Amino acid sequence: MDKVACKQAICEELIKLAKKDKDIVVLTGDSRGSASMTEFARQLPEQFVEVGIAEQNLVGIAAGLASAGKKPFIASYASFLTMRSIEQIKVDVAYSNVNVKVIGISGGISYGPLGMSHHALQDIAIMRAIPNMRVYLPADQHESKKLIEQLVKDEKPAYIRVGRNPVENVYDANNFKFQINRANTLKEGKDITIISCGEMVQTALSAGKILQNEGINAKVIGIHSIKPLDEEAILEAAKETGCILTLEEHSIYGGLGSAVAELLSQKNQVPLKILGLPDEPVITGKPREVFSYYGLDVDGVIKSVKNLLSKKVK
């Protein structure tokens, strides 16, 4: 299968768009290789700014560029970008409300064995709590491209988080209707809804298909926009299926699960299970090993679905 990293797709899309729009600028913090932006820098050197290992300056410069009419896209490590420079993101970008798109690469546990310093598992929680900031996690190369294509058209801040590794396609390039800020129903079902974001959507979908063979009819929703949240789609799913399981590559605190819980607890209380990384320094291992350990792989999701279904009020 055609596996492509989301960051690769983003770079390709940005090259395409930037060739037609001289105001599009990409900034990196000694991260062009990791961000797959080397090709952008090579093809469009006049629209590329290397800031070096200085995330605070990186974000501040991007905000200044935006204030002068440029359309900056920052591509740097999610772990450092959303922590080291969070005040610049809050004040220079979000509060000033300037057109900076912050792309956090190698998000989640992409750098599994490298330890907590390199994990980005709090980024959604932090970004989501900042006024004017939107939070996006595309699921695959096609959704990444569509997302960038849309975001380049507006002039507001946004955070986009992608992983490091090539991912299988969730969506079909030729038959994919992308609507920004709207959830995608990937599989219909009546027993339970699995809601997932980013690169975990593939896992949710696989689990849904296996459950189908076992007689459990799960609805699977892929959400690329954590903020704004497609509340209508979630409430509709809660009504339809009576219980919800969320799955994300993020701390169980403050991410997609929390956003869904905030909504359901106030609008329609149905049984909910939040699957994510626990509140501890994550165990050492490759992403696949770590997901398996914490029950975030297909088998783990299936187990949690069955457990949640037993609590569902019939």
Add this chain to the structure above:
Amino acid sequence: MNFKKCLYYLTIILMKIILKGSEEEKMKNIQELKKKSAEIRMEILRMINRAGSGHTGGSLSITDILVTLYYGIMNIKPQEPQWEERDRFILSKGHSVESLYCILADKGFFDKEELKTYCQFGSRLIGHPNNKVPGVEMNTGALGHGLSISVGIAKAAKMDKKNYKVFTVMGDGELEEGSNWEAAMSASHFKLDNLIGIVDRNKLQITGETEEIMSLEPLSDKWKSFGWEVIEVDGHDHEQLYSILKNTPLKFGKPTLIIAHTIKGKGVSFIENKVEWHHRVPTDEELAKAIEELSQVSGDGING
């Protein structure tokens, strides 16, 4: 005397007359700048007194710098705040916003009446710069952010081949934030000679003297070693400020850094150099006394 020589002397005489004229014009302007600074200082104090909140010392210390920039140097159109070719100003030490708001209102960016809403419920005149206010480019207030933003704007000007300049005023205490030095490094790396940084060197910060809290000296050498062209001035001498700012960049291909030696609380005897006036609010009585002092201002300079 041949014709060529005649023409030469005639040109010299003419130039002298023109230069003398412009010199007189300049001195007249300097006098106006001094007067304007005193007016702005009075307005700042009234505003802080009315709001019961504000950063008195720092606002008074940057006023001569801002007055020189806004009335003598910067290319701006108050009726068209978003004019593309405008020079940009970023107040990195955002807590001195009172001085900026008073000047923007006086220049006609917004109605002076609005100054009365400063820090009042629902006002857009927030206690730190707010870019919803015409003339304010970016929101600042968290220290150590303004220089990076200014680097970004100056970089954009270079990319777009525009001629505008970017001026930013930083506090001296603010330079304790490491982010400034990231920005300083990048400004010279990008050869941003359209960027002019001004340090309000009043030598005090909220807790006490900068050199006691965290020594900044040798400050000039620090900036030089980061690749900036550095000059030190009396930050209350409009003539010096004007001459230097008019001649920026000091060196082509390099960012300019002006260390402006100032007095925190400048212009009011009982506020000057008093650390507690960082954000003390003048009482009605103190305000009256300060206004009286400022009304008599004629001298200038750090000893004026």
